[in-house]
Amino acid sequence: MAVALFAxxxxxxxxxSTWRWDLSAGFDATTHTYNLAVDDTTAxxxxxxxxxxxxxxxxxxxxxRWRLRAEGGLGTELTRQRVDFDYRLLDTTRMDRLRTDxxxxxxxxxxxxxxxxxxxxxxxxxxxxxxxxxxxxxxxxLRAFAGWHDYRTPSTLEVDDRDYGGGLFLxxxxxxxxxxxxxxxxxxxxxPDSSEIDRDEIGIDLDYDSRGLAGDGIxxxxxxxxxxxxxxxxxxxxxxxxxxxxLALPAGSGLVRTELQSETWDYGYENEVWFDSWRMEGFLxxxxxxxxxxxxxxxxxxxxxxxxxxxxxYSEVGLRGGVDAYSGVVGGTIxxxxxxxxxxxxxxxxxxxADAFTxxxxxxxxKLWLMGQWYxxxxxxxxxxxxxxxxxxxxxxxxxxxxxxxxxxxxxx
Amino acid sequence: MARHNPKNLNLPRPWWLxxxxxxxxxxxxxxxxxxxxxxxxxxxxxxxxRTDELIEWAAELVAETESGTARSVLxxxxxxxxxxxxxxxxxxxxxxxxxxxxxxxxxWHAVKLAREAMGLQERLRVxxxxxxxxxxxxxxxxxxxxxxxxxxxxxxxxxxSHRAREQYLQGDLRLAWQMFERAEDLTSMAARLMAETGAPxxxxxxxxRVQDQLDRxxxxxxxxxxxxxxxxxxxxxxxxxxxxxxLSAGEPGRAMQMIGLARxxxxxxxxxxxxxxxxxxxxxxxxERFDSRLVMVQERTxxxxxxxxxxxxxxxxxxxxxxxxALARDAMEEALRQIRAAHNLLEQAERTLR
Numbered sequence: 205m206a207v208a209l210f211a212x213x214x215x216x217x218x219x220x221s222t223w224r225w226d227l228s229a230g231f232d233a234t235t236h237t238y239n240l241a242v243d244d245t246t247a248x249x250x251x252x253x254x255x256x257x258x259x260x261x262x263x264x265x266x267x268x269r270w271r272l273r274a275e276g277g278l279g280t281e282l283t284r285q286r287v288d289f290d291y292r293l294l295d296t297t298r299m300d301r302l303r304t305d306x307x308x309x310x311x312x313x314x315x316x317x318x319x320x321x322x323x324x325x326x327x328x329x330x331x332x333x334x335x336x337x338x339x340x341x342x343x344x345x346l347r348a349f350a351g352w353h354d355y356r357t358p359s360t361l362e363v364d365d366r367d368y369g370g371g372l373f374l375x376x377x378x379x380x381x382x383x384x385x386x387x388x389x390x391x392x393x394x395x396p397d398s399s400e401i402d403r404d405e406i407g408i409d410l411d412y413d414s415r416g417l418a419g420d421g422i423x424x425x426x427x428x429x430x431x432x433x434x435x436x437x438x439x440x441x442x443x444x445x446x447x448x449x450x451l452a453l454p455a456g457s458g459l460v461r462t463e464l465q466s467e468t469w470d471y472g473y474e475n476e477v478w479f480d481s482w483r484m485e486g487f488l489x490x491x492x493x494x495x496x497x498x499x500x501x502x503x504x505x506x507x508x509x510x511x512x513x514x515x516x517x518y519s520e521v522g523l524r525g526g527v528d529a530y531s532g533v534v535g536g537t538i539x540x541x542x543x544x545x546x547x548x549x550x551x552x553x554x555x556x557x558a559d560a561f562t563x564x565x566x567x568x569x570x571k572l573w574l575m576g577q578w579y580x581x582x583x584x585x586x587x588x589x590x591x592x593x594x595x596x597x598x599x600x601x602x603x604x605x606x607x608x609x610x611x612x613x614x615x616x617x
Numbered sequence: 618m619a620r621h622n623p624k625n626l627n628l629p630r631p632w633w634l635x636x637x638x639x640x641x642x643x644x645x646x647x648x649x650x651x652x653x654x655x656x657x658x659x660x661x662x663x664x665x666x667r668t669d670e671l672i673e674w675a676a677e678l679v680a681e682t683e684s685g686t687a688r689s690v691l692x693x694x695x696x697x698x699x700x701x702x703x704x705x706x707x708x709x710x711x712x713x714x715x716x717x718x719x720x721x722x723x724x725w726h727a728v729k730l731a732r733e734a735m736g737l738q739e740r741l742r743v744x745x746x747x748x749x750x751x752x753x754x755x756x757x758x759x760x761x762x763x764x765x766x767x768x769x770x771x772x773x774x775x776x777x778s779h780r781a782r783e784q785y786l787q788g789d790l791r792l793a794w795q796m797f798e799r800a801e802d803l804t805s806m807a808a809r810l811m812a813e814t815g816a817p818x819x820x821x822x823x824x825x826r827v828q829d830q831l832d833r834x835x836x837x838x839x840x841x842x843x844x845x846x847x848x849x850x851x852x853x854x855x856x857x858x859x860x861x862x863x864l865s866a867g868e869p870g871r872a873m874q875m876i877g878l879a880r881x882x883x884x885x886x887x888x889x890x891x892x893x894x895x896x897x898x899x900x901x902x903x904x905e906r907f908d909s910r911l912v913m914v915q916e917r918t919x920x921x922x923x924x925x926x927x928x929x930x931x932x933x934x935x936x937x938x939x940x941x942x943a944l945a946r947d948a949m950e951e952a953l954r955q956i957r958a959a960h961n962l963l964e965q966a967e968r969t970l971r
Contacts, residue, residue: 238726361685427743476678610776610780
């Protein structure tokens with residue numbers, strides 16, 4: 205497949221297309237600390253790796269636009285290969301009339317890998333979109349996709365799957381000020397080794413974005429899905445609704461930012477792990493400065509999970525602040541959030557009092573997030589991504605911490 | 618839609634268990650003297666047996682999720698309960714009771730992880746589709762604008778989403794979710810960067826600001842330039858010219874990239890401004906050079922009796938003295954400005970004397 209993609213891309217490559225390659229070496233680590241009965245358990249996996257990538261792009265403004273990126277990585281835990289290819293055919297008004305996206309990923313685990321599930325596997329996906337009909341500034345778009353995921357040695361959590369589907373969308377001609385799309389989408393996913401959980405989905409997507417070049421405006425996304433499972437006694441059917449609203453209004457020299465997300469899950473029947481819920485999450489804050497030099501933001505976060513009388517129902521409030529700077533020799537982002545989650549009643553009462561237990565306890569959380577880069581020269585940079593999220597519970601046994609670190613020395617000649 | 622009693626998980630409930638459990642709980646926490654009775658051993662065995670039933674029940678729940686952590690915790694619960702049973706068989710009921718209690722806590726922990734995982738599993742699937750769509754859209758826009766800064770952030774976001782997928786495949790859904798959220802953050806940053814740097818007015822302001830920075834670098838460094846520093850400043854000027862061209866051609870992303878490059882080159886020039894290193898040394902050296910030049914200019918001024926040159930020399934000396942006092946106050950920027958002005962005036966005086 206990689207060879208075919210490469211051949212296609214080079215066929216379209218013109219003398220003014222660009223090819224770049226990069227080489228990186230670094231270190232990845234993940235850590236997950238949780239309490240097991242009376243002892244703390246820390247699962248840590250670290251991996252040193254080197255990676256090389258080649259990326260080609262069509263010339264800007266070309267009618268046939270393409271991008272091909274092929275990368276390979278060798279780590280102490282895994283060897284990875286990935287190929288991404290996309291192609292777009294634009295008409296004279298710069299509207300996409302045809303586009304193709306293809307990805308392929310392969311992973312080979314090394315003997316003695318720290319990873320628990322270590323069967324070699326590969327997955328891929330191909331999607332084609334075409335707009336045969338234009339109605340003024342609106343295009344009728346047809347979509348089709350197919351994908352797979354294969355394991356060398358399938359197991360409980362290593363399950364082969366296949367999926368395919370399509371959609372019918374109306375899409376506006378995108379401008380710098382506004383774009384929208386509305387459509388119907390359907391898909392089928394099958395699991396060759398456990399066909400009882402095969403599923404069909406159908407749903408609608410709505411996307412509207414009026415955030416212009418200055419960054420102010422509104423974006424609205426809504427998705428409704430209905431899921432049917434082959435054997436409903438194994439997995440319940442479900443409706444889900446997801447809405448994401450982001451609003452930015454100029455205020456003084458900065459922007460007032462509001463973000464609101466709503467997720468609803470409504471299952472055909474509930475049991476101990478499948479339960480109806482409505483989750484709301486939001487942020488209200490102010491953003492000042494200029495990302496070219498240094499910008500900052502600060503605000504309030506909040507969340508509410510309403511799962512009826514289930515012990516999972518909670519409220520959460522927090523404070524978030526951060527600074528960004530991108531154009532200097534040293535740049536990046538630091539974001540800190542601290543907050544408190546309170547469960548309405550995290551306990552489970554059973555008919556047998558001896559089995560009653562507290563499932564969830566209230567906690568104070570921290571979210572620390574760092575993304576930084578140091579341009580040591582025009583071609584060499586040092587990059588770091590790190591995140592750490594400790595939880596301090598009222599029940600000490602529930603304390604946990606999650607984190608990861610990615611460190612890379614990158615050479616882009 | 619069928620509802621279940623949400624507070625009542627559907628646990629297996631043998632009728633004889635309630636009195637046994639109540640007595641057992643008391644025994645587990647009771648003083649060792651009572652715990653050594655034969656009845657205590659039976660009750661601990663019953664507790665272990667009940668925990669086995671709960672493990673079987675929890676295994677069915679955990680099997681419905683893709684949480685590797687829940688599976689792992691439940692495996693350990695099973696192992697601890699087996700060890701509890703071994704302890705009882707070997708005549709150590711107290712140790713067995715303690716181990717069984719830990720196993721029971723681990724069962725509930727696995728159930729909690731399974732419930733949390735199921736929510737994350739569904740959310741990750743839905744959000745991943747949206748992420749791919751948004752990432753694709755922004756990448757196209759960044760490529761169309763030639764915005765390398767945004768493309769760099771989007772590459773990082775893509776890499777982060779791949780790592781999140783690897784964690785998902787490992788069944789560590791909380792870590793996958795954390796990584797995925799960071800990938801979403803990086804995508805939002807790329808969108809903001811494009812929004813902020815895409816506005817022509819913002820870029821023009823930034824062009825002016827970097828041009829000022831370059832002018833100041835020239836002023837501060839004067840003739841005190843190493844070859845490398847001179848080359849960096851030249852390249853910075855060139856990058857700024859290219860930024861202007863890109864901006865005129867409607868390529869804000871490339872303009873932004875060139876502005877960033879110009880700034881970095883200017884910074885580098887300041888770092889390589891010659892052999893002296895610090896600003897203080899540079900000012901001191903320029904003061905010395907001024908004084909040696911001044912002697913010659915003053916001699917020629919007297920020889921030619923040139924009034925204009927005399928005025929310029931006096932002004933230059935004034936700036937020189939102000940540079941020296943600024944140096945004494947550690948006001949380096951001012952000292953550099955003053956000594957540079959002094960040199961300029963002295964140069965003008967020299968020209969009038971030719």
